[in-house]
Amino acid sequence: MAGDERRSQILQIAMQLFSQHGFRGTTTREIAAAAGVSEAMVFRHFATKHDLYAALLDYKACNSEFSSPRERLKKFIAADDDYGVFYNLAIGALTYHSQDQQFMRLLMFSALEGHELAEMFFERFIVDIYNFLGSYIEKRQQAGVFRQTEPRLFVRAFVGMLIHHSLNNNLWDRDRRLLDVTNEEAAKQFTEILLRGIKLENQEAESKRNES
Amino acid sequence: MAGDERRSQILQIAMQLFSQHGFRGTTTREIAAAAGVSEAMVFRHFATKHDLYAALLDYKACNSEFSSPRERLKKFIAADDDYGVFYNLAIGALTYHSQDQQFMRLLMFSALEGHELAEMFFERFIVDIYNFLGSYIEKRQQAGVFRQTEPRLFVRAFVGMLIHHSLNNNLWDRDRRLLDVTNEEAAKQFTEILLRGIKLENQEAESKRNES
DNA sequence: GTCTATAAATAGATAGAC
DNA sequence: GTCTATCTATTTATAGAC
Numbered sequence: 001m002a003g004d005e006r007r008s009q010i011l012q013i014a015m016q017l018f019s020q021h022g023f024r025g026t027t028t029r030e031i032a033a034a035a036g037v038s039e040a041m042v043f044r045h046f047a048t049k050h051d052l053y054a055a056l057l058d059y060k061a062c063n064s065e066f067s068s069p070r071e072r073l074k075k076f077i078a079a080d081d082d083y084g085v086f087y088n089l090a091i092g093a094l095t096y097h098s099q100d101q102q103f104m105r106l107l108m109f110s111a112l113e114g115h116e117l118a119e120m121f122f123e124r125f126i127v128d129i130y131n132f133l134g135s136y137i138e139k140r141q142q143a144g145v146f147r148q149t150e151p152r153l154f155v156r157a158f159v160g161m162l163i164h165h166s167l168n169n170n171l172w173d174r175d176r177r178l179l180d181v182t183n184e185e186a187a188k189q190f191t192e193i194l195l196r197g198i199k200l201e202n203q204e205a206e207s208k209r210n211e212s
Numbered sequence: 213m214a215g216d217e218r219r220s221q222i223l224q225i226a227m228q229l230f231s232q233h234g235f236r237g238t239t240t241r242e243i244a245a246a247a248g249v250s251e252a253m254v255f256r257h258f259a260t261k262h263d264l265y266a267a268l269l270d271y272k273a274c275n276s277e278f279s280s281p282r283e284r285l286k287k288f289i290a291a292d293d294d295y296g297v298f299y300n301l302a303i304g305a306l307t308y309h310s311q312d313q314q315f316m317r318l319l320m321f322s323a324l325e326g327h328e329l330a331e332m333f334f335e336r337f338i339v340d341i342y343n344f345l346g347s348y349i350e351k352r353q354q355a356g357v358f359r360q361t362e363p364r365l366f367v368r369a370f371v372g373m374l375i376h377h378s379l380n381n382n383l384w385d386r387d388r389r390l391l392d393v394t395n396e397e398a399a400k401q402f403t404e405i406l407l408r409g410i411k412l413e414n415q416e417a418e419s420k421r422n423e424s
Numbered sequence: 425g426t427c428t429a430t431a432a433a434t435a436g437a438t439a440g441a442c
Numbered sequence: 443g444t445c446t447a448t449c450t451a452t453t454t455a456t457a458g459a460c
Binding site: 004021022023024025067105108109111112118126127128130149150152153154155156157158159160161162163164165168171172173177178179181185186189190192193194196198199201202203 | 222225233234235238254317320321323324330334338339342360361362365366368372373375376377380383385389391393398402405406407409410413414415
């Protein structure tokens with residue numbers, strides 16, 4: 001097998017094992033065995049176990065289909081389409097989590113074990129989501145549509161529903177004993193809850209309009 | 213030091229290290245060193261490393277101040293005090309998570325590493341919460357106060373806000389860069405969002421009453 | 425590019441003296 | 443109850459032949 005080919009094969013295998021057992025819980029021996037090569041081959045491509053892990057995190061961080069939802073939501077934001085913004089954020093996240101369950105485990109392990117992926121991911125995606133979703137909410141508050149409360153608390157609430165739902169589906173409740181719904185249904189209901197939860201009620205909105 | 217005393221001292225130290233680095237990431241040597249004794253002492257009290265971990269999980273599961281909120285919420289449930297039910301669930305959970313951050317890490321590691329604590333905890337607490345909160349919601353739906361949707365989706369949404377908020381505060385965003393609010397404020401706002409989100413609006417409730 | 429063999433360090437666990 | 447010393451298996455990593 002050619003060098004690059006083997007390298008990426010080892011990377012794939014390592015990805016699977018690391019995501020399953022964490023860094024400390026995975027041995028280079030297991031990786032080599034699973035890849036069908038000797039340990040020497042693994043160390044030929046990656047000088048140390050840590051280098052292999054770093055390469056893997058880097059790969060995931062770059063090639064991950066989990067891109068910032070900023071672009072995808074642009075048109076809904078421009079149109080002040082509240083449902084569009086939150087529903088599409090939700091369905092995008094839930095779908096991605098379902099498709100790449102490895103990534104979530106990798107990220108959780110990484111966060112617990114204190115590796116850099118967690119921080120990198122946090123910087124690149126989470127901070128961004130809080131920023132742009134937070135400012136959308138702020139805009140809608142100024143338009144008198146959403147209630148006046150720390151916008152980031154609304155973001156926290158919504159992201160919480162999404163992450164926790166995926167964490168349940170992919171980690172604790174894989175057989176869906178607690179709750180068994182499609183991602184579409186979950187996204188729809190979570191969006192519904194959030195929007196009803198943060199919108200001014202009709203009377204409130206009216207009296208607010210009368211004030212000004 | 214007396215036998216029992218030493219035993220529980222080792223247990224405490226082990227708790228801290230396991231919660232920080234997981235099972236695989238903690239060595240018996242480190243535990244012994246941190247406890248100020250030889251490894252032989254550790255193995256005198258706990259036959260194997262796994263036994264030590266099991267003892268620790270058992271201890272946490274039994275002596276944990278994280279009790280089922282069922283009792284605590286009884287009176288609010290009986291009084292149909294929606295705000296009381298959800299706010300007190302929230303503040304109880306958030307407070308506990310803040311006080312015992314070890315436990316959350318231990319639980320996350322345990323879930324990822326596939327140890328039994330995760331499952332035990334799941335069985336004893338989570339299933340219970342879904343059951344009793346789910347049936348309260350169902351009761352309130354029948355009373356025409358909450359919207360008709362899978363009650364457990366509402367539970368998922370609310371528990372999601374709580375867990376995710378604590379996970380942020382204790383794991384990813386310890387310096388509160390994304391969001392810095394007190395537990396009381398968070399509990400209040402999450403409750404507000406959920407209740408506004410799942411209650412029938414006034415008009416809806418009225419037309420519903422007219423139907424019957 | 426790939427392997428076998430092996431080095432060097434570290435892991436979990438035990439023996440036996442005090 | 444505690445320690446030192448030690449055993450055995452495993453782990454990361456390397457050397458060198460093909």
